Amino acid sequence: MDTQRFGDFVGVHRHGHVAELRLDRPKAMNAVSTAMADSIGAACAALATDRDVRVTVLTSTHERAFCVGADLKERNSFSDADLLRQRPQARAAYTGVLELPMPTIAAVHGFALGGGYELALACDLIVADRTAVVGLPEVSVGVIPGGGGTQLLPRRVGAARAAELIFTGRRVEAAEAHATGLVDQLVAEGQDATEALALASRIAANSPVGLRAAKRALRLGHGLDLRTGLEVEDGAWRSVAFSGDRAEGVAAFNEKRKPVWPGE
Numbered sequence: 109m110d111t112q113r114f115g116d117f118v119g120v121h122r123h124g125h126v127a128e129l130r131l132d133r134p135k136a137m138n139a140v141s142t143a144m145a146d147s148i149g150a151a152c153a154a155l156a157t158d159r160d161v162r163v164t165v166l167t168s169t170h171e172r173a174f175c176v177g178a179d180l181k182e183r184n185s186f187s188d189a190d191l192l193r194q195r196p197q198a199r200a201a202y203t204g205v206l207e208l209p210m211p212t213i214a215a216v217h218g219f220a221l222g223g224g225y226e227l228a229l230a231c232d233l234i235v236a237d238r239t240a241v242v243g244l245p246e247v248s249v250g251v252i253p254g255g256g257g258t259q260l261l262p263r264r265v266g267a268a269r270a271a272e273l274i275f276t277g278r279r280v281e282a283a284e285a286h287a288t289g290l291v292d293q294l295v296a297e298g299q300d301a302t303e304a305l306a307l308a309s310r311i312a313a314n315s316p317v318g319l320r321a322a323k324r325a326l327r328l329g330h331g332l333d334l335r336t337g338l339e340v341e342d343g344a345w346r347s348v349a350f351s352g353d354r355a356e357g358v359a360a361f362n363e364k365r366k367p368v369w370p371g372e
Contacts, residue, residue, distance in 0.1 A: 112154075115147035120155065123305060125162040125312040127155055131175055131227075138168055138175040140223050141182050142194050145201040148227075152204030159371055162316045163308040164208055166231055167215045167301045174214070174240070177222025180249065198223075202255035206230040209320050211311055215304035216240045216291065221279065226255035228291075229264065232323065235307065236291040237300040238282045245277035263330065265289045316371045317353040321345075 110122040117133040129151055131138040140148070155161055168174045178198070183191065205212065205227055214220075214228035216236040225242045228234050236242075244253045244261065252258060253274060262270035265288060273280070273290075286294040295303045311319065325344035329337035348354055352370035360367035 114151040114154070115143060117141075117144040118147035118151045120151050123309070125160060125316070126305060126308045127158070127161045127164045128301075128305065129155070129164055129166050130169055131167070132169045134170045136176075136179060136181075137170050137173040137219065138224065139179040139181075140175065140177065140198070140201065141179040142197055144179070145194075145197045148201035149197070149204045152201075152208055155210075156204075156208055159316070162210055162312040162314075162319060164210055164212045165215055165301070165304045165308045166205065166212065166227060167304070168217070170218070172239075173218040173224070174216045174220040175224025175227055176219050177224045177226075177246075198255065202226055202230055206256060206260075209323065210316070211308075211319055211323055213304045213308055215300040216242070217298070217300045222246055222253070222257075223255045226253060226257045226260070229260040230256055232326075233293070233307070234291040235293045235295060235300050235304040236282055236285065237295050238297045240282040240285060240291065240300070241279050242285050242290055243277065243279040244274050245279070247275065248277040315348075315353040315357055315367070315369050317348050317351045317369075318357075321348045 112120045114120065117131070119130045119132050121128040121130060133139065133144055155164055186194070202223070212231040214231040214234045216228055216234055217239050218241065220228050220240060220242045222245055225244060228242070244257045246253050258274065261273065269288060280290055282294055285291045293303065321344040325341045329340040332340065352372045356367050356369060
């Protein structure tokens with residue numbers, strides 16, 4: 109398994125066409141410091157240009173946490189000017205995950221709070237084990253979710269439920285999180301990464317051109333009126349209709365064999 113490090117706190121491990129982006133700051137339960145934000149952003153920038161990656165899975169090396177959000181110990185030493193300077197770096201980490209062109213899956217166990225849950229929300233799917241506790245508690249420390257939470261959570265669970273969760277800042281345990289759509293799949297304790305990687309492998313068996321176009325259509329079409337959304341879909345369809353992947357997919361179907369995707 110190939111491994112590439114991005115600073116001290118992020119590693120990217122390759123499982124064939126699946127990339128596993130590991131949050132690896134265990135001494136701080138993966139709290140997102142300035143250095144870690146830079147690492148996440150750099151890893152995502154590299155993945156975004158890697159045409160061999162068909163699915164990315166976001167995991168954690170900490171036994172009891174996915175990510176506990178912003179590094180408040182570091183923030184406590186910041187002046188207002190420091191905080192303002194850090195903002196673009198923090199945003200680059202969250203938007204880096206959000207804008208990855210291939211399907212993305214978060215594998216969550218333990219605490220996924222604040223910016224930690226926002227990293228998961230930036231993914232297309234969230235697989236959580238039964239130890240998972242998620243939430244956006246930012247208002248309890250005088251700020252708001254600033255890594256996409258106020259925009260991504262209502263798109264996932266609706267405006268009213270998102271408002272209740274953000275205004276109260278309460279923590280939600282795994283069973284309720286699954287029942288209310290805060291996570292997509294609930295698996296046995298300790299199996300979140302295994303199950304997320306298995307799901308990624310199934311997804312990665314499909315056309316990489318098709319997967320990226322489908323994600324683009326899903327993302328760009330969300331929230332649009334139906335007529336405009338269908339135009340977005342048509343544009344995505346046209347981007348794949350004359351591709352090598354489409355030709356290979358049709359040929360493989362007719363020849364009753366597995367496709368060998370050219371990825372173009």
